[in-house]
Amino acid sequence: MPKPLLILHGGAGRWRAPKDRIDKALRDIYNALEHGLRFLKSGSALEAVVEAVAYMEDSGSFNAGLGSILSINGIREMDAGVMDGYSMRIGAVAATRYPKNPVRLAKVILEKTDHVILAGSGADFLAERMGLEKMPPPSNDIIRRYNELIEKYKKGEITYFKGNIELAKELGLLDTVGAVALDQDGRLASAVSTGGVWLKLPGRVGDSPIPGAGFWADDLVAVAATGLGEVIIRSMPSIRLSILVHQGYSISKSGELILDYVTRMCGLNTIGFIAVDRNGEEYIGFNTEHMMIAYGSFDKKYAKLLSRQ
Amino acid sequence: MPKPLLILHGGAGRWRAPKDRIDKALRDIYNALEHGLRFLKSGSALEAVVEAVAYMEDSGSFNAGLGSILSINGIREMDAGVMDGYSMRIGAVAATRYPKNPVRLAKVILEKTDHVILAGSGADFLAERMGLEKMPPPSNDIIRRYNELIEKYKKGEITYFKGNIELAKELGLLDTVGAVALDQDGRLASAVSTGGVWLKLPGRVGDSPIPGAGFWADDLVAVAATGLGEVIIRSMPSIRLSILVHQGYSISKSGELILDYVTRMCGLNTIGFIAVDRNGEEYIGFNTEHMMIAYGSFDKKYAKLLSRQ
Numbered sequence: 001m002p003k004p005l006l007i008l009h010g011g012a013g014r015w016r017a018p019k020d021r022i023d024k025a026l027r028d029i030y031n032a033l034e035h036g037l038r039f040l041k042s043g044s045a046l047e048a049v050v051e052a053v054a055y056m057e058d059s060g061s062f063n064a065g066l067g068s069i070l071s072i073n074g075i076r077e078m079d080a081g082v083m084d085g086y087s088m089r090i091g092a093v094a095a096t097r098y099p100k101n102p103v104r105l106a107k108v109i110l111e112k113t114d115h116v117i118l119a120g121s122g123a124d125f126l127a128e129r130m131g132l133e134k135m136p137p138p139s140n141d142i143i144r145r146y147n148e149l150i151e152k153y154k155k156g157e158i159t160y161f162k163g164n165i166e167l168a169k170e171l172g173l174l175d176t177v178g179a180v181a182l183d184q185d186g187r188l189a190s191a192v193s194t195g196g197v198w199l200k201l202p203g204r205v206g207d208s209p210i211p212g213a214g215f216w217a218d219d220l221v222a223v224a225a226t227g228l229g230e231v232i233i234r235s236m237p238s239i240r241l242s243i244l245v246h247q248g249y250s251i252s253k254s255g256e257l258i259l260d261y262v263t264r265m266c267g268l269n270t271i272g273f274i275a276v277d278r279n280g281e282e283y284i285g286f287n288t289e290h291m292m293i294a295y296g297s298f299d300k301k302y303a304k305l306l307s308r309q
Numbered sequence: 310m311p312k313p314l315l316i317l318h319g320g321a322g323r324w325r326a327p328k329d330r331i332d333k334a335l336r337d338i339y340n341a342l343e344h345g346l347r348f349l350k351s352g353s354a355l356e357a358v359v360e361a362v363a364y365m366e367d368s369g370s371f372n373a374g375l376g377s378i379l380s381i382n383g384i385r386e387m388d389a390g391v392m393d394g395y396s397m398r399i400g401a402v403a404a405t406r407y408p409k410n411p412v413r414l415a416k417v418i419l420e421k422t423d424h425v426i427l428a429g430s431g432a433d434f435l436a437e438r439m440g441l442e443k444m445p446p447p448s449n450d451i452i453r454r455y456n457e458l459i460e461k462y463k464k465g466e467i468t469y470f471k472g473n474i475e476l477a478k479e480l481g482l483l484d485t486v487g488a489v490a491l492d493q494d495g496r497l498a499s500a501v502s503t504g505g506v507w508l509k510l511p512g513r514v515g516d517s518p519i520p521g522a523g524f525w526a527d528d529l530v531a532v533a534a535t536g537l538g539e540v541i542i543r544s545m546p547s548i549r550l551s552i553l554v555h556q557g558y559s560i561s562k563s564g565e566l567i568l569d570y571v572t573r574m575c576g577l578n579t580i581g582f583i584a585v586d587r588n589g590e591e592y593i594g595f596n597t598e599h600m601m602i603a604y605g606s607f608d609k610k611y612a613k614l615l616s617r618q
Contacts, residue, residue: 077431088543088574094403094514095428115513116542119404120429122386122512203431204424205403212521212545233425234397236521236548243552265397 003280003297005182006036008052010062010292011175012226012272015305021061022305025175025292028059030303033294040183041298045222046084046107049179049191053080053103056177057193060139063175065101068138068195070146071202072153076138078102078195079208082110085188085217092117092209095202098124100133103193106209108132117209149199175292176208178215178224180276188222188278190215190238197229207232212239220278221245221254227271227288235262241275241283251275255283263287312589312606314491315345317361319371319601320484321535321581324614330370331614334484334601337368339612342603349490350607354498354531355393355416358488362389362412362500365486369448372484374410377447377504379455380511381462385447387411387504388517391419394497394526401426401518404511407433409442412502415518417441426518458508484601485517487524487533489585497531497587499524499547506538516541521548529587530554530563536580536597544571550584550592560584564592572596 010029015022036052057065068076080102081092091110094117099105105127109118118126128134138146176194183189192215194208206229207214216223216238223238237258244254255275262271272286274293284293286308294303319338324331345361366374377385389411390401400419403426408414414436418427427435437443447455485503492498501524503517515538516523525532525547532547546567553563564584571580581595583602593602595617603612 071431090543094426095431113510114539115510116539117403117514117519118510118512119514120431120512122380122404122429122510125511201422201424201427201431202434203427203429205426205428210426210519210521211542212519212548230423230425233520234399239521239545239548240552243549 002182002184002186002278004040004184005276005280005282006033006040006048006052006179006296007274007276007282007284008033008036008056008177008179008294009224009226009272009274010056010177012286012288012291013175014289015292025061026303026305028061029056029292029294032056032059033296033301033303036179036181037296040181045181045183045187045189046082048181048183049189050082050103050107052179053177053191053193054101057101057103062177063195064177064193066139069198070138070142071196071204072199073202074146075202076135076195077202078193079206080106080193081209081211081215082106082191083189083211083215083217084110085219085222088218090116090211092211093123094119094205094209096123096127098134099127100135103191104132106191119205120203153199176226178226178274180222180224180274182222182276182278182280186278188217188276190217190222190224192224212236214238216242218242221251221275223273223275225271225273231262231266231270235265237262237271237273245277251277251281251283255285259285259287311491311493311495311587313349313493314585314589314591315342315349315357315361315488315605316583316585316591316593317342317345317365317486317488317603318533318535318581318583319365319486321595321597321600322484323578323598334370335612335614337370338365338601338603341365341368342605342610342612345488345490346605349492354490354492354496355391357490357492358498358500359391359412359416361488362486362502363410366410366412366502371486372504373486373502375448378507379447379451380505380513381508382511383455384511385444385504386511387502388515389415389502390518390520390524391415391500392498392520392524392526393419394528394531397527399425399520401520402432403428403514403518405432405436407443408436409444412500413441415500425520428514429512462508485535487535487583489531489533489583491531491585491587491589495587497526497585499526499531499533501533501535521545523547525551527551530560530584532582532584534580534582540571540575540579544574546571546580546582554586560586560590560592564594568594568596
């Protein structure tokens with residue numbers, strides 16, 4: 001009988017935030033872990049990852065949900081995805097503006113529709129129709145950081161039509177959130193959520209709603225990736241990791257091979273990911289300076305800001 | 310030196326259309342082939358696939374571009390994707406309403422932005438800003454077919470919130486378009502475009518803008534898939550085929566394995582795909598009743614409606 005396990009991440013990148021901010025994020029990810037573990041005890045891996053991610057969305061500490069950053073024209077458009085490994089069902093949402101919890105909208109798409117991914121105004125319409133809670137306006141802190149960046153943009157330090165991936169690398173603010181879980185029935189699930197990259201073009205879709213890129217879950221493994229969305233889409237780490245595990249590699253060997261592959265293809269400071277297999281073995285890897293994670297089984301729980309060796 | 314090659318498809322599914330309609334589609338796909346081959350001669354694989362797909366979008370014979378079907382609320386939202394195997398760059402667009410040629414918008418995203426996928430109103434905004442041609446209103450034929458389906462819907466024969474995948478299977482109208490090419494410099498590329506499924510929920514995203522699902526191209530192989538978008542996203546045939554080819558399997562063996570895999574996982578009448586490798590070997594496979602294709606090298610050209618054995 002497998003040992004239930006829940007792992008969360010709060011983004012891979014470069015954490016340059018003041019200590020009190022990092023401490024708050026660590027508390028929030030730890031509380032999200034405890035919250036998710038309660039659902040893992042009473043329910044399924046799917047519920048646990050969705051609830052843990054929704055908790056992080058609500059915390060405002062991460063670039064997801066309430067903490068979502070703004071695009072070049074000052075709006076919030078969020079992405080999220082969830083996959084249930086047992087049924088291989090997927091729900092994902094791209095460039096949505098309406099819901100406070102994009103991950104809950106992703107779960108609605110998984111459960112209530114025949115579709116897999118919804119985007120834009122159609123996704124917003126469904127969120128409203130299904131009675132999901134509406135997103136309040138952005139916080140003063142988000143607006144202040146947006147205004148600082150827009151000043152840079154006006155000085156010509158940021159190029160509009162390129163979509164500002166260089167800026168994202170420079171800022172190192174890649175604090176998407178994600179979760180993977182194994183429940184006591186041996187079912188695996190993953191969920192991810194993000195506000196994207198600062199000053200992205202409106203409509204930009206990152207890896208979070210792209211199955212095989214930002215997340216994957218099946219009978220053997222659940223994966224959640226984070227980092228530069230564009231790199232993750234081009235390198236498809238989540239499905240590649242699943243394929244290696246299905247070919248008989250251990251989860252840690254698979255994880256190492258995929259991390260090497262992405263680093264070789266796309267460079268350092270591009271990706272981090274967490275994964276769990278059906279035996280309760282995990283892999284946590286990143287090629288960025290830092291990655292924030294929380295690990296929780298019923299006998300061991302911790303949250304940490306990991307640094308690259 | 311590789312022998313340049315261009316393969317197109319006009320969708321896999323069940324062709325129940327009158328003979329004159331099928332004949333027109335065959336003429337259109339053949340003309341698209343000749344059009345694409347001119348670009349393959351003078352330019353790159355990337356240009357050839359984009360131009361061939363744009364030609365099919367303009368023909369109105371397929372469920373893409375001018376021939377795009379309507380969602381449950383009577384709007385057109387289109388998906389497209391393009392990948393250049395040489396640079397591994399991707400451009401894709403999801404749920405876009407503005408451009409007459411979604412595949413051209415996908416190419417703009419590939420060439421002019423740092424992003425990979427744009428969706429919804431942000432994608433429309435970029436299309437307009439970049440001066441792409443605007444989509445005219447739907448044809449009378451499309452509106453007539455929509456009204457017929459809406460009558461069924463009003464009688465309760467079609468369920469709203471489920472997104473009508475059963476309907477798509479029943480209608481068999483899966484005539485997405487796609488193209489793969491190898492140019493004389495050995496570069497591979499793929500492009501796909503679709504109007505989605507009849508009476509889909511607004512915002513629904515199919516496989517066409519999802520790298521690894523609806524399309525893929527790299528140094529060894531280019532793939533374009535078609536069929537039930539939701540199935541293709543769950544089964545990720547394009548990246549799976551690439552991985553097998555990279556592991557040393559021939560393209561035809563890889564194609565057979567992937568077709569078997571998808572059929573075993575998701576059933577018959579779900580998928581078709583075309584692929585070409587860097588040696589100019591091709592794979593064309595489908596588990597649907599029919600698939601329309603066009604094949605063109607400089608010494609051999611044909612268009613055919615293939616039937617399952």
